Amino acid sequence: xxxxxxxxxxxxxxxxxxxxxxxxxxxxxxxxxxxxxxxxxxxxxxxxxxxxxxxxxxxxxxxxxxxxxxxxxxxxxxxxxxxxxxxxxxxxxxxxxxxxxxxxxxxxxxxxxxxxxxxxxxxxxxxxxxxxxxxxxxxxxxxxxxxxxxxxxxxxxxxxxxxxxxxxxxxxxxxxxxxxxxxxxxxxxxxxxxxxxxxxxxxxxxxxxxxxxxxxxxxxxxxxxxxxxxxxxxxxxxxxxxxxxxxxxxxxxxxxxxxxxxxxxxxxxxxxxxxxxxxxxxxxxxxxxxxxxxxxxxxxxxxxxxxxxxxxxxxxxxxxxxxxxxxxxxxxxxxxxxxxxxxxxxxxxxxxxxxxxxxxxxxxxxxxxxxxxxxxxxxxxxxxxxxxxxxxxxxxxxxxxxxxxxxxxxxxxxxxxxxxxxxxxxxxxxxxxxxxxxxxxxxxxxx
Ligand code: S3P
Numbered sequence: 001x002x003x004x005x006x007x008x009x010x011x012x013x014x015x016x017x018x019x020x021x022x023x024x025x026x027x028x029x030x031x032x033x034x035x036x037x038x039x040x041x042x043x044x045x046x047x048x049x050x051x052x053x054x055x056x057x058x059x060x061x062x063x064x065x066x067x068x069x070x071x072x073x074x075x076x077x078x079x080x081x082x083x084x085x086x087x088x089x090x091x092x093x094x095x096x097x098x099x100x101x102x103x104x105x106x107x108x109x110x111x112x113x114x115x116x117x118x119x120x121x122x123x124x125x126x127x128x129x130x131x132x133x134x135x136x137x138x139x140x141x142x143x144x145x146x147x148x149x150x151x152x153x154x155x156x157x158x159x160x161x162x163x164x165x166x167x168x169x170x171x172x173x174x175x176x177x178x179x180x181x182x183x184x185x186x187x188x189x190x191x192x193x194x195x196x197x198x199x200x201x202x203x204x205x206x207x208x209x210x211x212x213x214x215x216x217x218x219x220x221x222x223x224x225x226x227x228x229x230x231x232x233x234x235x236x237x238x239x240x241x242x243x244x245x246x247x248x249x250x251x252x253x254x255x256x257x258x259x260x261x262x263x264x265x266x267x268x269x270x271x272x273x274x275x276x277x278x279x280x281x282x283x284x285x286x287x288x289x290x291x292x293x294x295x296x297x298x299x300x301x302x303x304x305x306x307x308x309x310x311x312x313x314x315x316x317x318x319x320x321x322x323x324x325x326x327x328x329x330x331x332x333x334x335x336x337x338x339x340x341x342x343x344x345x346x347x348x349x350x351x352x353x354x355x356x357x358x359x360x361x362x363x364x365x366x367x368x369x370x371x372x373x374x375x376x377x378x379x380x381x382x383x384x385x386x387x388x389x390x391x392x393x394x395x396x397x398x399x400x401x402x403x404x405x406x407x408x409x410x411x412x413x414x415x416x417x418x419x420x421x422x423x424x425x426x427x428x429x430x431x432x433x434x435x436x437x438x439x440x441x442x443x444x445x446x447x
Contacts, residue, residue, distance in 0.1 A: 008446055009394075010404070010423035010434075012411030015443035017259030017307065022250035022436050024264060026051040026240035028429050029174070029202050032059050032101050034238045036109055037210050038079030039068035040086075040185065043235030047077040050240050054428045055099035062106050065090035066115075084233055085186040089115040093153070096121045098354060098399060098428045101175055103152070104133045108179025111142040112162035112186035120153040124354050124399035130154055132171060133179045139165040140183050164189040164229055168221070171349065172322045174199035174272075177225070181207065181214075187229045196222040199322045200272040205297075210236055241268040241295065245326045246430045247303060248276050249405050250440060252330045254305030255285045256337045256413040258386070262440060263290075265302040275324030276331060277303065283311045283338055309386045311338035318346025325349055329406040332361045336370045337413060338383035348377035354425070355398035364395035364407050368414060392416030401425040405433060412442055419447075 031051040036059065038045030050056060060070045060077070067088035069080040082088070087110050094117055096103035103119050107130070110117055120126065131150030138144065141159030146152060164187040167180055177193050181203050184191025201216075204225055208214045213228040247267045254262030269277070269289070280287050285308045289301035313335060316324075321344075324331070328350055335342035350357040358379050362372040369390030371382040391414025397404035404420045411418025423446070426433050437444050 006424070007422035008424045009419060009421055010408060010444065011417050011419045011447050012408040012442065012444045013417035014257070014412060014414065016441040018254055018257050018262050018440040018442060019260065020262065020440050022262055022264045022440060024242050024246040024250065024436070025053070025430065025432060027243040027268065028053065028055060028245065029101065029200060030206070030240050031056040032105055033202055033206050034240060035059050035063050035070060035077070035079060036105055036182065037206055037233060038235065039063040039066065039070070039081045040084050040109065041081040041210055041233040041235040042083050043081070045079040045081065045235040045238065047079065047238045047240060048075065050077045051243065051429070053431050054097055055102055058095065058097040058099055059102040059106065062094045062096065062102065065092065065094055066110065081233070081235065084230060085113055087113045087115055090117050093118045093120055096125060098122050098124055098425060100125060100128055100354070104130070104175040104179045105182060107133055107156050108137065108182040110158050111137045111156060111183040112140050113158045114160045116155060116157045118153055118155045122399060126152045129352055132173065132176050136165065136167045136176065136180050137183055139167065140187055142183070162187040164191045166192040168194045169196070172197040172199050173349070174203070178203040181225065181227050184227045184229055185212065185231065189229055191227045191229060193225045194222045197319065197322050198223050198272055210234060239296070241298065241300065242266050244268055244273045248327050248330050249409055249430070249433065250436065251280070251287065251303055251305040252334050253409045253412055253437070253442065255280065255287065255308045255311070256334055258307050258309070260305070260307045262305045263302055264305070266300060267303050269299040269301055272323050275320040276327035279314070279316055279320065279324065279331060280334065282314050283334065284308060285311060311383070311386070313338045313340035313342040313383045315343040321346045326402060329357050329361050329402045330409060332365060332381050333406050333410045335381035335383055336365055336389050336410065337386055339385050340383055342381045342383060343378070344380070345378040347379070354400035355403055357400065357403065360396065360398050360400060360403045361406065364410070367393040367395065368410060368418065389414040390416060391418045394419040394421055397422045397425055399425050401428045401430065405430065408444060
């Protein structure tokens with residue numbers, strides 16, 4: 001269970017250039033899926049490079065509650081699964097902490113087994129919409145009883161005789177897509193999910209890797225993913241790649257802190273995740289891909305980010321949004337140091353993340369002296385140039401790791417220090433953030 005007990009105020013201020021190598025932790029999305037698919041497999045799944053952040057540890061605990069064995073031995077995570085349809089009924093409430101990915105994927109995974117489970121989370125997660133997952137799950141025969149507005153705590157009664165479904169995603173969401181595919185595992189026949197915009201494709205890729213039959217076709221109606229139900233998943237050995245969404249923080253810091261030169265090795269550049277890096281290069285950032293290669297069928301590179309004193313604001317193509325959905329908060333920070341406006345459209349999903357990320361960043365940036373305009377699904381940051389951001393305020397992190405980290409990076413390049421009221425949520429996705437940034441030379445302290 002994730003605790004957000006005592007707030008940890010943190011302060012970041014300008015100082016030395018950032019120099020050195022930033023080894024960021026494992027990918028959060030792939031870490032959740034490794035544990036869940038391991039728990040559904042027969043045999044022993046071994047996972048190295050797992051992100052040991054609170055979100056993923058909550059998913060590990062949940063898999064134990066459903067009957068899998070999950071242990072850590074010398075840095076390797078070992079999962080003994082129960083097989084598709086083999087979930088036991090948990091004897092207590094499942095607490096997914098801060099993790100929307102955790103709770104939505106796990107709800108989907110149990111939705112077609114004859115078990116009942118009650119889910120909750122922290123104040124942030126209890127405020128997030130679950131109807132987007134429980135609506136399609138009801139088509140399998142699953143029932144959900146939550147608070148008004150489809151909020152947690154919520155009890156899910158798994159379907160005893162699930163039927164396969166065909167579902168067109170109404171929102172671009174990998175979490176919803178994945179919940180349906182995971183539910184489809186224990187339904188007979190073919191479950192089909194259609195997405196109009198491609199979202200991260202880790203679930204499809206990993207299901208195939210664990211031995212399921214998954215077909216992906218590009219059709220006029222969108223990307224059509226067809227899963228054949230009731231496979232026997234075979235245990236795997238998984239090396240979790242490093243997280244591009246975590247890499248974003250040292251990369252962007254390197255770009256906006258004068259004199260910096262930062263190397264972030266081994267970052268996956270799967271096109272469904274790499275939109276930020278394309279955007280930064282379009283803004284004129286000195287960001288290069290070194291040692292480009294393929295690992296496990298995915299493009300990988302070492303990212304090298306150097307201080308870029310003449311960034312230009314751009315219009316980010318809306319169709320790129322899904323491939324950088326978690327990176328808009330840190331992009332808005334880089335945009336503050338560019339010349340001219342950066343326009344971000346087609347991003348209403350940002351309003352239902354761990355916090356309303358448009359509102360959270362707009363308030364922090366305005367307080368720091370940056371003009372921001374916003375609407376329901378768009379926002380514009382009016383850049384103030386390389387040395388133009390005042391800073392000097394305390395931002396609210398709102399139980400949102402990416403808001404906390406973004407506001408601290410802002411402080412590393414603004415004229416006066418930035419404080420966040422609570423840095424504790426950073427531990428959900430990037431527990432070594434403080435040490436890693438300090439090792440690069442950042443003036444980042446708890447105070
Ligand atoms: C995730 C999907 C994204 C992202 C989240 C992780 C996943 O959410 O914001 O941090 O692992 O599937 P969407 O459901 O909006 O795609």
